[in-house]
Amino acid sequence: MPEIYFDERVAKEYDADSADMFDPAVVDPAVSFLADLAGTGAALELGIGTGRLALPLSRRGVRVHGIELSPAMVAQLQAKPGADDIGVTIGDFATTRVSGAFRLAYLVYNTIENLTTQDEQVQCFQNVAAQLEPGGCFVIEVEVPALQRLPLGETVRAFHVSPTRLGFDEYDIAAQGLVSHHYQVGDNQLGVFSQPFRYVWPSELDLMARLAGMSLRERWSGWKREPFTSDSRSHVSVWEKAA
Numbered sequence: 001m002p003e004i005y006f007d008e009r010v011a012k013e014y015d016a017d018s019a020d021m022f023d024p025a026v027v028d029p030a031v032s033f034l035a036d037l038a039g040t041g042a043a044l045e046l047g048i049g050t051g052r053l054a055l056p057l058s059r060r061g062v063r064v065h066g067i068e069l070s071p072a073m074v075a076q077l078q079a080k081p082g083a084d085d086i087g088v089t090i091g092d093f094a095t096t097r098v099s100g101a102f103r104l105a106y107l108v109y110n111t112i113e114n115l116t117t118q119d120e121q122v123q124c125f126q127n128v129a130a131q132l133e134p135g136g137c138f139v140i141e142v143e144v145p146a147l148q149r150l151p152l153g154e155t156v157r158a159f160h161v162s163p164t165r166l167g168f169d170e171y172d173i174a175a176q177g178l179v180s181h182h183y184q185v186g187d188n189q190l191g192v193f194s195q196p197f198r199y200v201w202p203s204e205l206d207l208m209a210r211l212a213g214m215s216l217r218e219r220w221s222g223w224k225r226e227p228f229t230s231d232s233r234s235h236v237s238v239w240e241k242a243a
C-alpha cells in the first residue's frame, strides 16, 4: 500500500487549507462537466478525499462511488450531509476494484501525480479501463509540468510565498519527480509537510490511455472548456474506452 500523506492532521485542515478549491466558482463548472459525462450512469472518483466534488455531483443525481487511501479523509467526508448516498472503498486507486461498471471515472486536483512511479500511473489507467462501461470516459485534471518556470540550472521553485505560508517544489528532473515542501505558521507553531509526486506530461498520459484501450476525446485547459494552448498551466483531459 502507498504511504498515507493525508493523515488525521492533514484531513482535519484539508477543507480550510484548500478553501479556494471549494469555492463554487471552481466546483460548479467541474461538477457540470462531470455530470454531463456521467449522464444516467454511475461515477467513480479516485482519491475522493473529503467529497469536494463527489458531494455536489451526488446532489445533482449522479450515483458516485469513491476509492480513497486515507480513512481520515473518508471520516471527514462521512461527517457531511449527503455522504450516506456515496459509497467508499478504502484502497489504492491504482489497483483497487469496485463492483459494478461505471460510465465515468475521474481523478482531479493533480492527484494522478500522487502515484510516484510510471508503472503505478500506467496501472491506474488499466484499473480504470477495467471498471468502465464500453464508451465510458476517464477524466483527469492535472497541472502541466512547470519546468518552463524553473530557472535554468535550478531545481527548486516557490509555488506559494506569503507571511504565514511558504511552499517549494524540489525537482528531480532525471527521475521525473518532485517533492512539495509546505511550511505553515499557525498558533505559534510551524507546521511542516513534504510530499513526493511524479509529474506527468499530457502526451505521456495519452500513451497510458492507449495502453489501457482508451483514446483521447477532449483536452481543455479548464472545466469551462477553455482552449488548451502552449501557455496552459493545467489541463482537463477526457479519454474514452472503446465501445
Ligand SMILES: C[S@@+](CC[C@H](N)C(=O)[O-])C[C@H]1O[C@@H](n2cnc3c(N)ncnc32)[C@H](O)[C@@H]1O
Pocket: 002, 005, 006, 046, 047, 048, 049, 050, 051, 052, 053, 067, 068, 069, 070, 073, 091, 092, 093, 094, 108, 109, 111, 114, 115
Ligand atoms: C489532493 S486530495 C484530492 C481530494 C479530492 N479529490 C478533492 O478534489 O478535493 C488527494 C486525495 O487522494 C488520496 N490518494 C492519494 N493517493 C492515493 C492512492 N494511491 N489511492 C487512493 N487514494 C489516494 C489522498 O489520500 C487524498 O485524499
